[in-house]
Amino acid sequence: MTAQPWESRQPARARVLETATRLFYTEGIHSVGIDRIIAEAGVAKATFYRHFPxxxxxxxxxxxxxxxxxxxxxxxxxxxxxxxxxxxxxxxxxxxxxxxxxxxxxxxxxxxxxxxxxxxxxxxxxxxxxxxxxxxxxxxxxxxxxxxxxxxxxxxxxxxxxxxxxxxxxxxxxxxxxxxxxxxxxxxxxxxxxxxxxxxxx
Incomplete structure (x- = not known):
């Protein structure tokens, strides 16, 4: 799943948190990996770790x-x-x-x-x-x-x-x-x- 156009205009931290919220709630926290969140939020790995170490x-x-x-x-x-x-x-x-x-x-x-x-x-x-x-x-x-x-x-x-x-x-x-x-x-x-x-x- 790729980021939607309106999502790309959101600040990176907000996109990551929105994606994580959806996935954590529907699928469970430990079952969702960081790489998937990064991919679906449409952010670079370095950007992710800058906001969430x-x-x-x-x-x-x-x-x-x-x-x-x-x-x-x-x-x-x-x-x-x-x-x-x-x-x-x-x-x-x-x-x-x-x-x-x-x-x-x-x-x-x-x-x-x-x-x-x-x-x-x-x-x-x-x-x-x-x-x-x-x-x-x-x-x-x-x-x-x-x-x-x-x-x-x-x-x-x-x-x-x-x-x-x-x-x-x-x-x-x-x-x-x-x-x-x-x-x-x-x-x-x-x-x-x-x-x-x-x-x-x-």
Whole structure:
């Protein structure tokens, strides 16, 4: 696969990262070699190594980029209350997971290929998870939840289970289970079904 004309106008680092993101997510990190990324990104080998001294540096950049995308998506949500934002976050996950290109959670997938918690890639994944847990806690606190700290941990477990369930089970049933769980955690009925579609992949 050769680079498209519009890709050749992108900065080399962005082209490499875009190519790596597509290949890592669809095929797995360790199964994709640097030479293939270089070829499909349409950059010289020297250019690649100028931006990414090693493949692990590229993988860490990929994880950081995924985290930045999610942070921007959350920041751009036009929600009126902390509760609505929490529901919108889980709706976004359900919508993404119901799509035909869903291959699981990029962070969970990457963690499975980098089992050492001290590795820079795992550290980047841990940074993302700290941000997400803190976000849940802040939104729960803003909603006046009596135990925001413990409940944020529960939402992390819900999020992790959701990321796997969307890949293995019927997304419509998974969404319904998430709605019910959020309603129990937050203490009132969930509005998720009104925010997103319920179309499944299967």
């Amino acid at each position: 090693s493949k692990d540096d590229l993988v860490r950049a990929y994880v950081v980029e995924q985290s930045s995308w999610q942070r921007a998506a959350v920041a751009g949500m036009p929600t009126a209350s902390p509760r609505a934002k929490l529901e919108a976050i889980f709706t976004l996950m359900c919508d993404f997971g119901a799509g035909p290109d869903y291959r699981g959670c990029a962070f969970v997938n990457a963690a499975a290929e980098y089992p050492d918690p001290a590795h820079p890639v795992r550290q980047a994944i841990a940074d993302h998870r700290r941000w997400l847990r803190d976000l849940y806690r802040e939104l729960l606190t803003g909603e006046g939840h009596p135990d925001a700290e413990r409940t944020a941990d529960m939402l992390m477990l819900l999020r992790d289970g959701l990321s796997v369930g969307l890949d293995l089970d019927d997304p419509v049933r998974v969404r319904a289970a998430v709605e019910e769980t959020l309603a129990a955690v937050l203490g009132r009925g969930s509005a998720m079904s009104e925010q997103g579609t319920t179309a499944g992949r299967r």
